[in-house]
Amino acid sequence: MHPTLTALDHLVLTVADFDASIAFYRDALGMKAEAFTPADGTARWALKFGAQKINLHLAGAEFEPKARCATPGSADLCFLSDVAIADWQAHFAQCGIAVEEGPVRRTGATGPILSLYLRDPDGNLIEVSNRMPG
Template sequence: MHQARVKLDHCVIAVSDWKRSTTFYQSVLGAEVVDHPGGHVAYRFGDQQLNVHGPDLDIGSLVARPPVAPGGSDLCFVWSGTVEEVLAHLRRHHVEVEEGPVDRSGGRGRGVSVYFRDPDGSLLELITYQ
């Protein structure tokens, strides 16, 4: 099998409310919030990062065409525990499960996923691998 020379470093999400989204990504997904010049932030998960575009941020011209819109992302995160722990965690944070647990195929092979949404409606998935 060919060894990839690239690995995903970061991607971009857009939010409509900085505080609401930062609270969600910190409390529900455990993001480390990284402050950047100009008032914008990124959400870091180990060595991967979500750069965040939002209201009143001049992001320049190096963006997707059309730019990512709030609610327009579909992201999957690896959960290091069990699917039962995922469900309990989401319940504790009053996050509605949209679908799951369901068998899925991810970057590490077969897993079990639970789907839910961030405050803007982006689809989020937590996958567990056995």
């Protein structure tokens, strides 16, 4: 038997400022910020949406083990949404968030997507996409 994976449980973003990151992902993308305490007893923050979770590590105070080069602004993340891209454009404009590119057609994990690109407070590239037929 060759082992296989079934899903992504969580990922970690290294951030320069918890408050700025939480505000962005909560207000701009609708994620829920949640404090949690893992088995080691430390206090941590996560962002939750759907069945996904993003754990936040503060730059310079990351939890072990960590990525070899844990750096704010090094991520490139694509999020799927059932909300129309035009509605996202209007929402980002209302929030004062610049869209760097889009809407543009791209190829997602399961087929064609229509995407907008923007940046979070650390400069991570954020892609918000709709699945397209085809």
